[in-house]
Amino acid sequence: MHKLKSENMKSDIIISGVGGQGILSIAATIGLAAVANNLYLKQAEVHGMSQRGGDVQSHLRLSDQPVASDLIPFGKADLILSVEPMESLRYLPWLSKSGWLVTNSNPFVNIPDYPDINDILEEIKKIRNNIIIDADSIAKDSGSSRSGNIVILGAASPFIDMSLKSLEDAIRKLFGRKGEEIVDANLKAFKAGLEFSKQII
Amino acid sequence: MKKLLLLGDEAIARAALDAGLSGMYAYPGTPSTEIMEYIQTSEDAAIRNVHRIWSANEKTAMEAALGMSYAGKRAMVAMKHVGLNVAADGFINSAMTGVNGGLIVVSADDPSMHSSQNEQDSRFYGKFASVPCFEPSNQQEAYEMIFDAFETSEKYKLPVLFRITTRLAHSRASVTLKDAIPEKKLSLPVDPLQFVLLPAIARKKYKTLLSSYESLKYDIRLSKYNFFKDGKNRELGIIVCGIAYNYLIENIGEANKDIPILKIAAYPFPHDLIRDLTSRCKEILVLEEGAPLVEESLRGILDDGIKVFGRLDGTVPRDGELNPSIVAHALGFPVEYGKEVPQLVKMRPPSFCKGCGHADMFNSLIEAIRPYGPGHVFSDIGCYTLAALPPYSAINSCVDMGASITMAIGAADAGLNPSVAVIGDSTFTHSGMTGLLDAVVKNSPVTVIISDNSTTGMTGGQKSQATGRLELICTGIGVDPAHLRVITPLRKNHEENMRVIAAEMEYKGVSVIIASRECIQTATKRKKE
Numbered sequence: 009m010h011k012l013k014s015e016n017m018k019s020d021i022i023i024s025g026v027g028g029q030g031i032l033s034i035a036a037t038i039g040l041a042a043v044a045n046n047l048y049l050k051q052a053e054v055h056g057m058s059q060r061g062g063d064v065q066s067h068l069r070l071s072d073q074p075v076a077s078d079l080i081p082f083g084k085a086d087l088i089l090s091v092e093p094m095e096s097l098r099y100l101p102w103l104s105k106s107g108w109l110v111t112n113s114n115p116f117v118n119i120p121d122y123p124d125i126n127d128i129l130e131e132i133k134k135i136r137n138n139i140i141i142d143a144d145s146i147a148k149d150s151g152s153s154r155s156g157n158i159v160i161l162g163a164a165s166p167f168i169d170m171s172l173k174s175l176e177d178a179i180r181k182l183f184g185r186k187g188e189e190i191v192d193a194n195l196k197a198f199k200a201g202l203e204f205s206k207q208i209i
Numbered sequence: 210m211k212k213l214l215l216l217g218d219e220a221i222a223r224a225a226l227d228a229g230l231s232g233m234y235a236y237p238g239t240p241s242t243e244i245m246e247y248i249q250t251s252e253d254a255a256i257r258n259v260h261r262i263w264s265a266n267e268k269t270a271m272e273a274a275l276g277m278s279y280a281g282k283r284a285m286v287a288m289k290h291v292g293l294n295v296a297a298d299g300f301i302n303s304a305m306t307g308v309n310g311g312l313i314v315v316s317a318d319d320p321s322m323h324s325s326q327n328e329q330d331s332r333f334y335g336k337f338a339s340v341p342c343f344e345p346s347n348q349q350e351a352y353e354m355i356f357d358a359f360e361t362s363e364k365y366k367l368p369v370l371f372r373i374t375t376r377l378a379h380s381r382a383s384v385t386l387k388d389a390i391p392e393k394k395l396s397l398p399v400d401p402l403q404f405v406l407l408p409a410i411a412r413k414k415y416k417t418l419l420s421s422y423e424s425l426k427y428d429i430r431l432s433k434y435n436f437f438k439d440g441k442n443r444e445l446g447i448i449v450c451g452i453a454y455n456y457l458i459e460n461i462g463e464a465n466k467d468i469p470i471l472k473i474a475a476y477p478f479p480h481d482l483i484r485d486l487t488s489r490c491k492e493i494l495v496l497e498e499g500a501p502l503v504e505e506s507l508r509g510i511l512d513d514g515i516k517v518f519g520r521l522d523g524t525v526p527r528d529g530e531l532n533p534s535i536v537a538h539a540l541g542f543p544v545e546y547g548k549e550v551p552q553l554v555k556m557r558p559p560s561f562c563k564g565c566g567h568a569d570m571f572n573s574l575i576e577a578i579r580p581y582g583p584g585h586v587f588s589d590i591g592c593y594t595l596a597a598l599p600p601y602s603a604i605n606s607c608v609d610m611g612a613s614i615t616m617a618i619g620a621a622d623a624g625l626n627p628s629v630a631v632i633g634d635s636t637f638t639h640s641g642m643t644g645l646l647d648a649v650v651k652n653s654p655v656t657v658i659i660s661d662n663s664t665t666g667m668t669g670g671q672k673s674q675a676t677g678r679l680e681l682i683c684t685g686i687g688v689d690p691a692h693l694r695v696i697t698p699l700r701k702n703h704e705e706n707m708r709v710i711a712a713e714m715e716y717k718g719v720s721v722i723i724a725s726r727e728c729i730q731t732a733t734k735r736k737k738e
Contacts, residue, residue, distance in 0.1 A: 026557065
């Protein structure tokens with residue numbers, strides 16, 4: 009499989025979702041891998057009020073050069089990695105023209121005026137480089153219904169400037185204290201996400 | 210050299226520990242909370258038994274930290290920006306007394322009000338109190354500055370203000386650690402009257418403070434963070450403060466040799482640095498996160514000197530947080546936005562968690578108060594403030610910690626009946642108790658609902674000082690036990706709870722209803738452990 013690497017080794021990633029969906033563990037996994045690869049890293053997180061079921065995002069910037077801004081400028085993100093479909097659209101002003109949008113297809117409905125999911129998926133398909141993945145089902149098949157976020161990380165991994173091994177090592181490290189079973193389920197979830205993307209790109 | 214991946218908040222906490230901290234004092238508040246949390250979970254802090262217990266509010270935290278400094282040890286106190294308002298009396302006067310052991314006051318500002326009621330700029334407090342103020346631009350600088358801040362504090366015998374903003378507080382980066390310094394030993398101030406601010410003593414101390422503030426401008430520990438980097442361009446020079454520096458470098462690159470730049474990260478700064486810049490350039494752009502503090506002093510009232518661009522002329526938005534695209538725009542660089550957000554994307558405001566006790570309490574209150582019409586409920590700062598949003602739309606105020614009870618008293622004084630206050634348990638022990646005493650002393654006809662989830666919920670579930678003490682506190686203050694009611698906010702108790710609230714609203718004196726059920730988040734976390 010080809011790695012879609014940029015020339016100067018830089019990945020600007022927006023991770024999005026709803027407070028409580030575990031986007032910080034995605035960020036933490038990528039962060040651990042970045043440190044192991046001796047990359048420069050900045051990762052802006054949302055703490056506080058929005059964590060109560062509001063929209064949350066994390067700006068994650070990796071590079072082989074020092075990173076100045078904690079925030080990604082508009083139009084410069086290489087990847088939007090979203091745990092929730094409507095939330096993936098909220099950050100389009102940041103996505104570069106050649107960037108990828110990888111999102112879960114399952115809506116998280118906690119507002120009364122949540123739009124029709126089919127309309128949302130139509131909007132996502134208008135983005136040239138998109139991957140829509142039913143992460144919840146794939147996670148369940150992998151033996152851990154709670155690892156949907158890692159399925160999406162797997163699906164997005166071809167667009168992150170790091171080796172698969174380093175991401176898998178990071179998963180082992182992050183989930184290690186929860187036991188071998190959880191680690192295996194998450195590694196399986198990661199691979200299943202990756203296989204899904206391979207068929208598309 | 211040891212490297213760690215740390216939030217800005219964590220870098221500050223780690224630095225303080227490595228710089229010989231003996232006591233950390235704080236009340237939780239976004240975006241400052243993780244400073245204390247890091248120290249509470251640090252093995253080093255546990256081994257050394259560094260003080261690391263939450264305080265009742267920012268004022269008690271500030272004063273306890275000053276007490277530790279009095280005893281000769283290094284202390285740090287951390288709070289969100291509005292917390293410094295609460296601590297202001299102790300803070301301003303600690304500049305008058307001065308310190309013994311080094312004392313750092315961290316104030317975490319929240320421009321764009323991600324989790325706050327205003328975006329006040331704490332740098333004004335530094336100037337107001339005439340104390341040194343550090344404003345780091347990144348995590349590594351924050352780490353290193355803490356060492357210099359402690360040394361500055363001890364050299365000048367002054368507390369040091371350490372100003373950060375949300376973006377630094379909650380952004381992670383790799384930080385290289387320095388060798389740790391041992392803690393200081395207990396030692397009393399040389400002058401036994403140092404901390405006695407009797408007017409005759411205070412007048413002398415104020416003169417010393419004013420002269421210290423002047424000499425600080427040229428102190429090496431501050432000035433190494435304020436640097437002037439010349440460039441070839443003779444048209445535009447840039448003054449950039451704190452984290453705005455990152456956004457500037459993002460746009461022009463570290464290697465840029467064209468634009469003369471004056472970076473300010475410690476205050477007071479020497480005015481001749483400004484003159485170095487203005488003598489070379491025809492125009493100045495000022496980039497600062499927060500209020501236009503430097504820009505205003507550059508312009509003065511007449512604003513008839515060198516041409517200045519910044520927040521005051523609209524080159525940069527007057528309010529809100531900066532970002533790399535705003536700075537690009539101010540520099541005249543093109544900003545290429547991605548696609549617009551499709552119209553179907555809806556707002557997703559924060560909301561009560563599923564199974565939250567506050568929600569059940571509000572459902573009962575809403576029904577009990579319906580006959581009186583809208584406009585009777587004063588509330589406070591915490592998760593329960595979310596009841597301002599639909600479908601609840603149940604509260605009419607959220608101003609500052611504790612203001613629910615005192616505003617209810619004032620409205621009752623004016624004749625509003627019923628006048629209801631809804632306050633959380635942690636907010637009540639932070640600043641609600643004194644208001645309740647006012648109510649008891651004059652027997653105000655107010656109904657106070659303490660929505661007790663036994664934690665400080667909004668900031669992530671820190672220990673609440675109120676837990677297990679609320680009834681004792683209320684009866685101790687003098688609330689009539691007949692009108693101190695305890696209810697359990699569960700759906701199955703709705704009818705009964707509604708009747709209790711309705712009955713107490715009819716009582717023409719002080720009632721307190723404690724609606725007590727553990728936060729669903731902390732309860733879930735506890736069951737997992």
